[in-house]
Amino acid sequence: MHTDRTWTTTPVTAELLRGALDLERTARGVLPHRLPARARAQCTDPQLAMAESQPSGVRLVFRTRATAVELDTLPTKRVYTGAPPRPDGVYDLLVDGRLHGQGSVSGGATLTIDLTSGTAEKREGTPGTVCFGGLPARMKNVEIWLPHDETTELTALRTDAPVTPVQDDRVRKVWLHHGSSISHGSEAASPTGTWPALAASLGGVELINMGFGGGALLDAFTSRAMRDVPADLISVKIGINLVNSDAMRLRAFTPAVHGFLDTVREGHPDAPLLVISPVHCPLHEDTPGPTAPDFTSLSAGRLRFRATGDPAERAYGKLTLGVIREELARIVAERADGDPHLHHLDGRELYGEADHLEMPLQDGLHPDAATHRLMGERFTKLAFAAGGPFGEGGS
Incomplete structure (x- = not known):
């Protein structure tokens, strides 16, 4: 986290998220889900649990004059025994619908999957931060698309100017x-x-x-x-x-x-x-x-x-x-x-x-x-x- 700015911390709530069907409160923050809790309770298949918690299409959306944005997350990295390491998940930041920057969060928890035995072992980790700078100093819509293939717990959103939710006026289908x-x-x-x-x-x-x-x-x-x-x-x-x-x-x-x-x-x-x-x-x-x-x-x-x-x-x-x-x-x-x-x-x-x-x-x-x-x-x-x-x- 940069210390040469005045930062505003904004709680991550459903108002700021699109593409998620449910938001689970955790000890550190929130975990977006793409299936509601009732559906998750009806199927305990670990493959589905992993897939629906990977936030494909889930994004933070807000309006701000901020020129810098930081997002603290706890990612869960997949490791396949015997296979090459997977790249870190990518975060895409869009300004008024255009790609402005990309980043990743290293570390985090790991899920080691052994395809030969069909077993998986999870090890807990610590959050990291993805930072975006150089945003235009005007009011704008900002979207942060979360890694589509990496379970991502959101722990903190910081900006150098206040943020407000984008009102859903239903113009877009x-x-x-x-x-x-x-x-x-x-x-x-x-x-x-x-x-x-x-x-x-x-x-x-x-x-x-x-x-x-x-x-x-x-x-x-x-x-x-x-x-x-x-x-x-x-x-x-x-x-x-x-x-x-x-x-x-x-x-x-x-x-x-x-x-x-x-x-x-x-x-x-x-x-x-x-x-x-x-x-x-x-x-x-x-x-x-x-x-x-x-x-x-x-x-x-x-x-x-x-x-x-x-x-x-x-x-x-x-x-x-x-x-x-x-x-x-x-x-x-x-x-x-x-x-x-x-x-x-x-x-x-x-x-x-x-x-x-x-x-x-x-x-x-x-x-x-x-x-x-x-x-x-x-x-x-x-x-x-x-x-x-x-x-x-x-x-």
């Missing part, structure tokens, strides 16, 4: 999106570089990102949370995690999709609702899951994944990406007769086979930073353009 680790932002370079964040910026909307790494499993508690969140535009990206986890067969998948959409519609009967099928992923196009780490690559210092299912098992209802795409298209077409605001998007329009030849999925599952940008730009053109499901005249 709210886009609520649910999906897997790709929507969460795996392998994106920074929190405003995930494909949903990019699309939201280009589309001029406020994002609530319910993309959960490994957690897009048509869970009823997720659909209920989406039902209860105020939103103008809604999308659900369905598929890859159901194959990854080998969670259900086709017989269970079809009614689960219907049930998920029914629940979302209870709270949003007339909002544009876009169902997105999986992007291209050679690993599981025709081969079922489950997905497993490739320990050969891990021993070589890289983390890659492999499909362990048998393509012949499709005959017994095992899910592949091809099977899911076909069934989602059928379900949306069937429901659209009674739901004129329901839409479908083939995920391969965001990232297809030709794209994979030029920009392959480095670990077999996740797009890199450049591919996130490609997907965000394509989604904007497909969804937010005039006549698109989220555009003027679309619904």
